[in-house]
Amino acid sequence: MSIRITPLTDPGSGDSGRRLAWLASDAGGDPVGSAFLRLFGRPEVRHLAELEVNVHPAERRARVGTLLLDAAVAAAREDDRRRVVADVPEGSPGEGFLSARGFRPVLALTFARLPLAQVDAAALEALAEEPRPGYRLVSWDGIVPGHLLNTFTASRRAMADMPMGEADFGVDVWDADRVLAAARAIEERGESLHTVAAVTESDGSIAGFTELVVPGDGKGDAQHYGTGVLPEHRGHGLARWMKAESIRRARERHPDLAGLLTDTADGNVAMRAVNDALGYVPTHRILKYQLDL
Numbered sequence: 091m092s093i094r095i096t097p098l099t100d101p102g103s104g105d106s107g108r109r110l111a112w113l114a115s116d117a118g119g120d121p122v123g124s125a126f127l128r129l130f131g132r133p134e135v136r137h138l139a140e141l142e143v144n145v146h147p148a149e150r151r152a153r154v155g156t157l158l159l160d161a162a163v164a165a166a167r168e169d170d171r172r173r174v175v176a177d178v179p180e181g182s183p184g185e186g187f188l189s190a191r192g193f194r195p196v197l198a199l200t201f202a203r204l205p206l207a208q209v210d211a212a213a214l215e216a217l218a219e220e221p222r223p224g225y226r227l228v229s230w231d232g233i234v235p236g237h238l239l240n241t242f243t244a245s246r247r248a249m250a251d252m253p254m255g256e257a258d259f260g261v262d263v264w265d266a267d268r269v270l271a272a273a274r275a276i277e278e279r280g281e282s283l284h285t286v287a288a289v290t291e292s293d294g295s296i297a298g299f300t301e302l303v304v305p306g307d308g309k310g311d312a313q314h315y316g317t318g319v320l321p322e323h324r325g326h327g328l329a330r331w332m333k334a335e336s337i338r339r340a341r342e343r344h345p346d347l348a349g350l351l352t353d354t355a356d357g358n359v360a361m362r363a364v365n366d367a368l369g370y371v372p373t374h375r376i377l378k379y380q381l382d383l
Contacts, residue, residue, distance in 0.1 A: 092117040093154055095161050100126070107131035112161050114145070114154050122149040125158035129169055134263050137172040143184075155187055163381065172383055173258050180375040193379035196256040198356040202370035203311065203349045206341055209369060214341075217334040222288070222326055225297060227335050229286045233273040238296065242287065243269050245296040248318030252358055257378055280306035284343075286336045288319070288328045297323035300332045308344040314352040317361065330364045337368065 098111040107130040114123035123145035130138050141162050145155045166174050176193065178184030185195075218227075234242045246264035276283045287299040298319035304312040314336075319328045340347055352370060354361050 093122070093152070093157055095157050097161075110162070110165050112158055114158055116149075122146050122152075123154040123158055125162045127162040127165055127174075129166075129171065132263070134261050135259065138259065139166040139169070139171040139174045141166075141174050141176040143176070150183070156191070159191060163383070167383055174381040174383065175257065176379050176381075177376050178379060180377055185377065185379075188379040188381075191381075193381045194256075195377050196258075196380040197378040199353045199376045199378070200356055200362065200372050201351070201353045201374050201376065202365055202372045203351050204337065204365075204368065204370045205349050206337075206347055209337065209341065211341070214334055214338050214368075217330065218338045220331065222328060222331055224291050225288045225323075225326065225328065225331075226291060227286060227332065228289050229284065229335070229339065231285075232277055232283055233270060234285065238287075239266055239269065241294070241296045242285075242299065245287070245299055245318070245320060246316075248298055248320045249316055251321065252318075252355060257380060276303055282306070282308075283315075284336065284339060286332045286339070288323070288332055290323070298328045298332060300329070300336050302336050302340060302350065304340065304344055304347065307346075309346045309348070311349045311351050312340060312344070312347055314350060317352075317364075324360075329361065330367060333364060333368060 094115050096113045096115065098113055100109045100111045107128055110127045110129065112125045113121055116122050123143070125144070126142045128140040130136065130140070141159070143155050143158050143162070145158070163174060175196075176184075176188060178188060180198070228238070230238075243264055243266045246269070250261060273283055282304040284302045284304065285299055288297045289295065290297050300317040301315035302312050303315055317329060317333060337350065340350065352365060353376070354365060356362070
């Protein structure tokens with residue numbers, strides 16, 4: 091089968107990076123596959139590109155995926171990227187495809203869901219109300235209040251030492267502009283961002299936070315974004331405390347929500363234990379593969 095690979099123009103470019111795209115078509119011009127390559131723009135991840143290859147099941151084993159991957163990897167090299175990463179479901183044909191082309195598994199993520207109808211409301215209430223000496227909970231919707239912007243930005247380093255296997259994702263650096271831009275992007279998509287944070291009583295600084303993004307119509311499943319506790323404040327049960335409050339608020343304010351989704355690196359034993367204790371049920375695993383250029 092004769093395959094043609096056509097580069098496409100993707101308008102989704104910005105300060106955080108740009109995306110390249112390719113379409114594979116057969117001799118008759120019918121689409122049989124596609125590839126996307128995200129070229130990250132922030133300095134700390136300037137070495138990295140993220141790949142997605144899709145081939146129609148009926149067209150597999152005809153070199154469609156190989157030709158798309160070759161085009162994307164060549165573009166990554168041309169842009170001086172050192173690593174290409176790709177996500178594949180555990181047990182899918184993508185594992186063998188990537189392994190045969192020099193990729194290696196570097197990280198496993200377990201995805202889990204909390205069915206809100208099955209939550210023990212009394213137990214959740216007790217956990218959220220349980221005092222943590224030296225700390226109090228605060229919460230906000232959307233963009234962080236101005237008086238908390240600096241300390242919230244500083245607290246983002248709580249995510250910097252998450253166990254990430256052998257993946258080379260660099261150091262994730264946040265400043266106030268990026269914090270505000272991320273919140274605005276969620277708002278512009280028509281979704282709602284809800285944040286719960288643990289504040290130290292001694293100086294009012296944020297010790298940890300958890301974020302939840304709710305669909306605009308308040309239905310279906312909401313998605314947990316970041317949850318982190320600064321190293322110097324760990325060991326006090328703050329992650330479970332904050333997440334319990336986040337769940338409680340979601341149930342009260344969005345009664346039509348069906349569940350909450352989260353994903354956690356398999357090596358992040360502490361956060362997986364928090365999710366298990368709160369009733370999250372694993373649904374599937376995603377493997378991250380990496381190609382060193």
